[in-house]
Amino acid sequence: MESSLQRKECRSREIASLLEAEIISGKIPPGAPLASVRTLAEMYGVGPRVIVSALAILSGHRLIQSQPRRGFRVADPLPGGKFLIVSYAKGENGVYFLNEMIPAFESVCRERGIGVDQVSIDIFNSLSRERILEMFRKEGYTGALVCNGGFVGLEPELKTLREANIPVLLPDARPSDRAITRFAVLDRSHDASWFAVLSHLREQGYRRIGAVGELSGDERAGGRRDAWLRTSTLQVHFGFLRSLGLEIPEEPALFIDPAQKQANRNKFAEWLEDRGRFDAVVCHSDLHAAQLYEFCEEEGIDIPGELAVAAFGNSRGTDMFTPPLTSVDFLPRQAAEKAFELLFAGKEWLGPGREAPAVPRDFKLIPRASTARVKKKRSAGKCGEA
Numbered sequence: 115m116e117s118s119l120q121r122k123e124c125r126s127r128e129i130a131s132l133l134e135a136e137i138i139s140g141k142i143p144p145g146a147p148l149a150s151v152r153t154l155a156e157m158y159g160v161g162p163r164v165i166v167s168a169l170a171i172l173s174g175h176r177l178i179q180s181q182p183r184r185g186f187r188v189a190d191p192l193p194g195g196k197f198l199i200v201s202y203a204k205g206e207n208g209v210y211f212l213n214e215m216i217p218a219f220e221s222v223c224r225e226r227g228i229g230v231d232q233v234s235i236d237i238f239n240s241l242s243r244e245r246i247l248e249m250f251r252k253e254g255y256t257g258a259l260v261c262n263g264g265f266v267g268l269e270p271e272l273k274t275l276r277e278a279n280i281p282v283l284l285p286d287a288r289p290s291d292r293a294i295t296r297f298a299v300l301d302r303s304h305d306a307s308w309f310a311v312l313s314h315l316r317e318q319g320y321r322r323i324g325a326v327g328e329l330s331g332d333e334r335a336g337g338r339r340d341a342w343l344r345t346s347t348l349q350v351h352f353g354f355l356r357s358l359g360l361e362i363p364e365e366p367a368l369f370i371d372p373a374q375k376q377a378n379r380n381k382f383a384e385w386l387e388d389r390g391r392f393d394a395v396v397c398h399s400d401l402h403a404a405q406l407y408e409f410c411e412e413e414g415i416d417i418p419g420e421l422a423v424a425a426f427g428n429s430r431g432t433d434m435f436t437p438p439l440t441s442v443d444f445l446p447r448q449a450a451e452k453a454f455e456l457l458f459a460g461k462e463w464l465g466p467g468r469e470a471p472a473v474p475r476d477f478k479l480i481p482r483a484s485t486a487r488v489k490k491k492r493s494a495g496k497c498g499e500a
Contacts, residue, residue, distance in 0.1 A: 126167035129158050133168065134225075137177050137188055148178060148186040196229035197457060198255040214429060215285055218450035219259060226454065231255075257281040257457035260297070279464055281457050285449060287472070298456045298463065298470040300449055303477055305350055307442045310479045311396055311424050312354045314440070318487040320394035320422055321360055324385075325351050325367045326406065327398045351396075363391045372401050382409040386421075394422035394485065400429040403439055422485045437483035444477050
């Protein structure tokens with residue numbers, strides 16, 4: 115049953131959609147004042163707070179503007195533009211952004227009358243740079259969103275974009291990405307989200323927690339550069355384990371290539387052979403968790419009875435896992451809104467000596483049954499029981 119607050123939020127979104135349709139169709143033209151909050155409340159048969167929430171939604175979409183002591187007016191149309199989304203043909207590091215972030219960003223752009231194209235490049239193919247340049251020459255893009263950030267800082271394509279003085283946003287930034295690329299970034303709040311997951315596991319009574327990460331693109335290509343996950347993620351993981359009074363098990367982390375399912379199965383088998391080493395595992399993405407689920411099902415390992423599992427991404431379908439997967443939702447729609455604002459205002463921070471902005475992403479932990487502590491029944495006849 116919906117609460118009163120949920121009903122009001124739903125009604126606010128409905129009214130915002132109705133007003134948005136009138137603005138986009140031109141029924142309420144640019145520059146025209148909106149009716150007062152009281153008048154709109156009477157028109158739609160709702161309270162003033164519902165109207166205020168609806169107007170906040172429209173303001174966030176840049177469809178209306180506040181006028182001091184004069185209410186709201188319809189905003190002038192945004193200048194035309196077109197964005198390019200760059201994703202990589204190799205590697206699974208950006209699965210969440212291909213499935214969640216990109217559709218959200220496209221939706222935001224459509225609402226604002228901005229065009230979007232996509233290009234998928236092979237970072238190990240030198241022709242990618244020429245392809246990017248050709249697209250920009252032909253289309254005149256006003257900005258680029260670069261996904262699959264596991265290779266950031268190594269690609270000549272990104273240098274090409276920077277030299278062309280094009281606003282570029284990295285929506286899944288690592289701590290060093292902005293310094294390396296000088297692009298704007300959405301910071302995934304990596305430390306805070308890890309702390310939220312580990313705190314949740316601790317509250318559920320888990321004490322021996324392992325981590326599953328992903329091999330870097332450099333390692334897949336045979337390079338010897340230390341993987342970012344082997345340093346940053348593990349340092350964060352260990353630090354929070356200590357601060358929360360949790361154990362650091364022997365061989366606490368496993369790194370896999372999601373494309374190598376059989377090899378990963380063998381790694382899981384070796385890593386989890388000592389069943390007492392872990393009572394919970396945090397996976398760097400839902401994709402890793404899905405493969406761990408498959409392994410546990412094949413081996414008869416009960417989740418969460420024998421091994422709790424949590425992950426990051428809250429991708430579509432995680433609530434349909436058996437049991438449903440606890441995951442961190444990085445709120446793609448909110449991230450897309452921030453991405454749009456940064457790219458559209460990109461010209462303001464481009465140029466020598468100017469620092470590209472870094473904006474933290476919001477997240478929400480979604481606890482589900484995969485980390486629900488199973489209370490074991492005490493055997494009858496013990497401790498004086500009948």
